[in-house]
Amino acid sequence: MDEGLRSELSKQGVFTVKLQDLYNWGRRSSIWPLQFGLACCAIEMIATTMSRFDLARFGAEVFRPSPRQADLMIVAGTVTKKMAPQVVRLFNQMPEPKYVIAMGACAISGGPFKQGYNVLKGIDRFLPVDVHIPGCPPRPEALIEAFMTLQRQIDAQTLRGPNRPRHLDPSAPSAFPIPEFGAHDLEPPNNPKVWHPPKLARVG
Amino acid sequence: MEALEQIKTRLEAAIPGARLEIIPNDSPARQPSLLVDADHALAVARFLRDDPQLQLDYASNVTGVDWLDAVLKEKVKIKKLVDGAEKDVEEVIEKKKPGYLETVYHLYSMSLKHGPVILRQRTENRADKAHLASLTPVYRGAEFQEREAYDLYGIIFDGHPDLRRILMWDGFKDFPMRKDYKSPDDYEYEPTPHDEVLEKAKQHYPQEVKS
Numbered sequence: 001m002d003e004g005l006r007s008e009l010s011k012q013g014v015f016t017v018k019l020q021d022l023y024n025w026g027r028r029s030s031i032w033p034l035q036f037g038l039a040c041c042a043i044e045m046i047a048t049t050m051s052r053f054d055l056a057r058f059g060a061e062v063f064r065p066s067p068r069q070a071d072l073m074i075v076a077g078t079v080t081k082k083m084a085p086q087v088v089r090l091f092n093q094m095p096e097p098k099y100v101i102a103m104g105a106c107a108i109s110g111g112p113f114k115q116g117y118n119v120l121k122g123i124d125r126f127l128p129v130d131v132h133i134p135g136c137p138p139r140p141e142a143l144i145e146a147f148m149t150l151q152r153q154i155d156a157q158t159l160r161g162p163n164r165p166r167h168l169d170p171s172a173p174s175a176f177p178i179p180e181f182g183a184h185d186l187e188p189p190n191n192p193k194v195w196h197p198p199k200l201a202r203v204g
Numbered sequence: 205m206e207a208l209e210q211i212k213t214r215l216e217a218a219i220p221g222a223r224l225e226i227i228p229n230d231s232p233a234r235q236p237s238l239l240v241d242a243d244h245a246l247a248v249a250r251f252l253r254d255d256p257q258l259q260l261d262y263a264s265n266v267t268g269v270d271w272l273d274a275v276l277k278e279k280v281k282i283k284k285l286v287d288g289a290e291k292d293v294e295e296v297i298e299k300k301k302p303g304y305l306e307t308v309y310h311l312y313s314m315s316l317k318h319g320p321v322i323l324r325q326r327t328e329n330r331a332d333k334a335h336l337a338s339l340t341p342v343y344r345g346a347e348f349q350e351r352e353a354y355d356l357y358g359i360i361f362d363g364h365p366d367l368r369r370i371l372m373w374d375g376f377k378d379f380p381m382r383k384d385y386k387s388p389d390d391y392e393y394e395p396t397p398h399d400e401v402l403e404k405a406k407q408h409y410p411q412e413v414k415s
Contacts, residue, residue, distance in 0.1 A: 082373055114394065115401055117380040117387045118372065181373040185388035198393050200412045 020159045027097055027165075028059075028154040031147075034070035034090065035063035039077025041104035041137040048140040058147055067093040072150070074143075075127075078106035078113060079120040081186050085178050088126050092175040096167030099154075101146050102129045105136045112136070125190035126176060128166075205318040206257065208236050214255075219247045227324060237308065237322035245325050245337040246363065252311060252321060253342055260311040260321055263339065266349035268357040269306040270330070270382045276301050303330045305359050309339060309346070327359065330382075338364035356381035 006016055037045055049055045049063065064070040067090045079087055091100065102123050105111030113119035123129065130153060131146040138146075157165050166172040176194065179186040212224050215238075222244035227237045240248050252260040276299040284293045305327045312319030327334045338361035340347045350361045351370040358379035361367055369376060378385055397405040397413070405413045 082371075109392070114392070115387075117378075117385070121390065121392050181375050183375060183377040185390070189388065189390050200393055200409060 023159065024155050024157060028151040030059045030062075031072045031099065031150070032062045032064050032070050033060055033072040033074050034067055034094065035065045036090070037074075037076045038079060038083065038087075039104075039106065041076035041107065044137045044140055045074055045076040045103065045143060048143045053140040053144065055144065055147065058144070058151065060147060067091075068095065070094050071097060072099045072101065073127075074101045074103055075107040075123045075129075076103040076137075078111065079123050080118055081120055082118070082181075084120045084123070084126060084186060085181070087123060088176055088178045091127055092178070096174050097165055099130045099150055100127050101131045101133065101143075101150065103133045103143060103146070104138055105134060108132045108134060120186075122195075125195045126179060128176075128194050205313075205316075205321075208238060208321070211252075211258070211321065212238060215248055215251060218251055219244055222248060224248075235320070235322060237324050239324045239326065242325055242327075242335065242337045242362075245323070246339065246341060249309075249311075249323065249339045249342040252323075258321070259313045259315050260319060262312045262314045262319075263343035263346045263349075264310040264312050264320065266339075266346050266353060267308040267310075268353035268359060268381065269308065270357055271303050271306060272330075272383050273303040274301040275299070304328065305330055305334050305336075305357055307336055307350075307353055307359060309343075311343075334358055335360045335362055337362055338367075340364050355379075358382065 001016060009016055037043075047053060049061060055061055060072070071094070073087075073091050073094065075087065091098070100123070102108045106113065106119065107123050108129075110116075110119050110121035114121055120126075124132070131149050133142050133146045135142050154165075157163055159168065167174065173193075177188075177191060179188060179191075181187075208226055212226060215222060215224055223241040225239040227239050229235050229237065238248075252258050278297050278299065279294050280297050281292050282295050283290050285291075286293070307325050309323040310320040311323060323339075325336045327336055336359055338346070338350055340350060340361070341363060347365065348370060350359075350364055351367060353359050354361060354364075354367055355369040355371050356379060368374070372380070380387070391401075391404040391408045393405070393409055393412070394401070402413070
């Protein structure tokens with residue numbers, strides 16, 4: 001639509017907007033996180049919601065205790081291998097549209113427990129993570145920044161085409177396979193559809 | 205509190221047949237410990253708890269230790285015939301020391317405010333005879349810690365009321381705190397690997413990780 005015409009119409013009290021922008025604005029303005037925490041990062045997440053940092057400014061103050069009512073999973077803390085199936089199961093129970101923020105060193109990579117036997121080396125081995133936050137634990141400002149990054153990602157999505165959200169793509173999965181407890185490790189140890197081992201390009 | 209030697213003497217008098225041994229400690233702590241055989245460990249613990257002079261009513265912690273098979277090298281002087289003449293020759297003799305699993309109990313007295321008395325139990329080997337006596341019937345607080353020692357070291361506590369894995373899942377087969385535990389081969393790149401991790405890094409990223 002022509003910008004001049006839009007400006008002229010707005011002077012007359014007629015506001016025009018693309019359905020796509022309205023849809024994205026609605027989605028990004030009331031992202032309700034799932035109320036769960038796994039370790040010390042959860043304390044920072046709780047601090048973020050309280051009055052000093054006030055996540056409510058971004059429409060995310062309503063932490064839902066049920067995955068059926070939540071839009072965002074903030075994986076805040078160490079995901080042990082024993083806990084990983086439950087985390088994936090909770091994500092599967094959330095309705096679309098849904099997003100994942102991996103908060104803190106443990107959730108993005110295993111953190112200080114990376115070379116251990118009992119901690120998952122990042123929840124992105126099983127879940128499609130939208131935003132990763134480094135830090136141990138990250139400051140509340142970092143979580144707010146991740147939240148704003150997620151909002152920008154939602155804003156950039158289109159209703160059609162390759163950049164459409166997952167729930168508008170019939171071929172994209174909404175549920176992800178839950179790993180089983182194996183004799184030596186989780187089986188499978190990762191979901192190859194969402195995770196690939198990092199490839200390195202070294203210079204010199 | 206009385207000395208460990210004295211406790212040992214009284215224990216030997218009270219519990220006939222108990223095989224006790226004092227393990228010295230050369231570290232700055234100088235805390236000697238009492239090695240108990242698994243057959244009499246429960247009776248020893250009961251005596252230590254009920255004895256009016258000791259009243260060790262609190263098991264502060266239960267620790268598992270894994271000792272691998274070791275080869276001890278000793279230098280021995282032997283007389284040998286060298287070129288017709290007898291000479292002293294030093295020879296290195298290798299002794300095989302079989303490995304075992306060990307539990308360490310730190311016992312304190314809450315009522316008399318003393319302690320610790322350190323109890324040790326050792327298994328016969330690290331494979332099929334990894335059985336020890338559970339002290340949970342005497343110290344209820346040892347229950348979860350013995351389960352943890354079972355979970356991570358594979359020490360089987362006879363007489364434990366509920367010996368299941370506590371940290372790892374039920375179908376898990378390994379004992380991850382044993383020194384010969386091999387973790388799943390899922391190394392992922394990290395920027396500054398050291399030691400064992402560096403060896404793993406070389407296997408998984410042979411081109412990127414040099415040196």
